[in-house]
Amino acid sequence: MEVREGRADEAETLSALVLRSKASWGYDAAFLAACAPELRIRAEEVAVRRIVVAQDARGGVLGVASLEGEPPTAALGLLFVEPAAIGRGVGRLLYREVVRRAAELGVGRLVIDADPHAAGFYRAMGAAVGDDACGVEELVRFEVAPVPLPEWARAWTGGAPAVHVGNVADFHAQFGDGEGDRERRAAADHYACLAAFCSPEPAALVLPRVVPHGWIERVGRELGWSAVEVYDGLVGPGGGGLVDALRGRPALLGRLAETGLPWVAWGWTRALGEVTGRALGEGELRYESKSAAHELFAGILARGGHPRIVLPGQWRARTRREAVRLLGARVRAGEATVVKTEHGVGGSGTFIVTPRRVREAGGVRAVLRRLPRGPLLVEEYVPGPERDAAGGPRDLTCDGFVDADGRVWVVGGAVMEVRDGCYAGATVGPSVVPAWAERPLVAFGRAVGRELADSGYRGWFDVDFVADGSGRLAPTETNLRLTGPSVAFMVAARLDALRGAGHLVRIVDRVGLGARLPEAPFDDLCRELARECAGLGAVFVPAIPTGAFEPSPWLGFLVAARDPEVLDAAEALVRAGARRVGADFAGLEEDGAGSRR
The missing domain is CATH 3.40.630.30 (Gcn5-related N-acetyltransferase (GNAT))
Incomplete structure (x- = not known):
């Protein structure tokens, strides 16, 4: 039509x-x-x-x-x-x-x-x-209340639909953070489905795994997309890189190049830059490192102008012995500590160590034996309010990007759901970030963006913060790639343009399904959840569908509404529907590969 x-x-x-x-x-x-x-x-x-x-x-x-x-x-x-x-x-x-x-x-x-x-x-x-x-x-x-796509969304891809590349595993593997492990790479390939939302409107989507037949059409109906070309299943069971798989398909590479459309990747790698003509500068991704980001934050704060920002102390432990000494001193002082690996995604490689946990584990060495090998970062733990305290949310982030000309665009702030140091979701939209936090969060995010631009970085970035309970924010890391909150920003921009201004969007990292589903019942579940959410005045979007076919099945999703109570109700509805699957499909014989294309 x-x-x-x-x-x-x-x-x-x-x-x-x-x-x-x-x-x-x-x-x-x-x-x-x-x-x-x-x-x-x-x-x-x-x-x-x-x-x-x-x-x-x-x-x-x-x-x-x-x-x-x-x-x-x-x-x-x-x-x-x-x-x-x-x-x-x-x-x-x-x-x-x-x-x-x-x-x-x-x-x-x-x-x-x-x-x-x-x-x-x-x-x-x-x-x-x-x-x-x-x-x-x-x-x-x-x-x-009609509104056009915001200026930042048009600047992100030049106002055109884009080719989206779900190279999550490739991006993390370049830092040697353990993504070569089969289980973690499999998880990364599931999260690659989020590349569908790398801009407000995809023209083509390139994915490592096979996705359900009707998934992108269902999402497209909610988000008003034109027909999207989907190239999935490019990486076989043996693994390998998505870009390597693209290189092995010159006809596909040529087809994508002929569109003349911009490429948007989950994160840039040197290999992807070579096939797209977007050269990755030397050291352009240096601030993906948590210690380098900490040094960047310290330099910005040393120049003044950010009184509501406080930087936690951080020390690099080159050996396990050095980590034991640093952590032991803090335990004896009764201090909680955050132990981090140099790289990691979504909280992987981040551990909160309290004196109580050390005692229960049998000492500092016993705790550290459970952590990854290699250099570790030992950082002050910033105490703050719980989510239900009057002080407001604990974990926040500021998203933005540096365009090809080096101009910094600040997209906005989001509130993240973090459990025991691990990211579990985020919410974006009007008044989500508390009024006291919004100005310092955006100002510091913009300052980080300018430093990234000066370093040669071009692309999406975010700065993560924790609130200390006394009206201050502590920056903890930067991410030089797209993330869950960035996906929520893209969807909010698209829904506002389609349905009128004021959408709140929540992305939920993963919710367990009560049963492993063949493809047709999974599609029926998504249809039913969309119908029930619409009845509340909300929108449901299945964001990560491929986890539904794992032995321990799960689903990543987005919900959107203009009212916070409706948003909460929609999330609860989807969670209840996911749990209900076990009862609905009890005794249904698992079809395995026969139910998949």
Whole structure:
């Protein structure tokens, strides 16, 4: 389907379609006759009312909509679908087109006076029930605040769809942080599915693992994507790098290059730079190192101007003996400590060591025997409020990127869910970051971005913080790649453009499923969760589907809503649905490879 502008010479044809669509709700002939003058489209009104038409590939008209009035307030005057085409996404396509055009026109408030039969559709599209009456008792008033994609989102890919590369394992392997281990590489290949959300709109997606048939189409319907070319299953059971697999497929590389579209990777590597023509500078990724990032933070703070930022002490232990000495001194002083490896993702390689844990383990050496070999970083633990304390959230992050010209874009702050040092999810959106924290968080994130730009780095970055409970933030690391919060920012930008401003988006790293599912029941589960979330006024997006086929199955997902309570309810609904799977599919024989393509 496509949308085009209406023509004056088809006014009568469109009027007839409107009446057929209205009649599909079961109204009698007398009522329809009374409505006919109001619903009629006149030839001279087609341009004035900004009539748009949805048509199929053969030019058949499937639906009609209108954007009426002038900024700052306008109305969705018509939205009607040919009865035979209802359920095919025509209404969704037209609605989103009107919202897009309203944003371009500068409309700040789009009013919809809806037939009660269509009220469910507008709620599902994200419209909010209006505060004022529409003046016609039988109609329901809805409102939308149209906004275009934010400037940062357009700058990220130059306003164009992009080729997304899920090279999570490749990125981490270049730092020698253990991603060569088969279990951890398998997990990285699952998380590569998040590359679908590396920009607000993908044109092509390159993935190491096979993904479910209908997954990208389901996600695309929620996020208004055009057809996405999916190249999956590139890395076989024996492992290997995604870029190596691409190099072994010159026809595919040529096909992607011919699109002329920008490439967006989960993280840049020298090998990926070679195949895309984006040279990776010497030392460009140095601040992915936790100790290098700490030195960067110290240099920024030494120059002043960030009074609400405090830097925890950090010491490098080159040997286990040195780590024992440093950690033992802190334990004797009754201090909690964070022990880190130089690299690691999502909290891997980060351990919180308390005096109590040392006693329970039988001493410092016993604790350290459980940690990875190699140099370790010993860092002060910053005490702070728990999530439910009055002081607010504990773990925050600031995301941004450095564009090709070295300009720093700060996207915003997010609140992360961190459990025992490990990342478990994040929430972005209006007022998520406490007011006291937002300005210092963004200011320090921008300062880090400028340092990264000066060092030659180009790409996405974030700065992670912990709150100390007294109105200060302690930066803990930088990530020179995309992350879970960055995915949430991309989805929030896209939903705001499709459905109106103000979305909160939460990404949940993984939730266990009660049973391992064949592909068809998994798709049914996602359809049911999407329907139930829509009933709450929320959006559900399955973000990491491939974990559902593991022996210990799990799912990564996003939920979105404008109200924090609705967002919490949607997350709880998805978690309950995931647990329920075990009961629903008890006794179902696992199909294994036979259920997968």
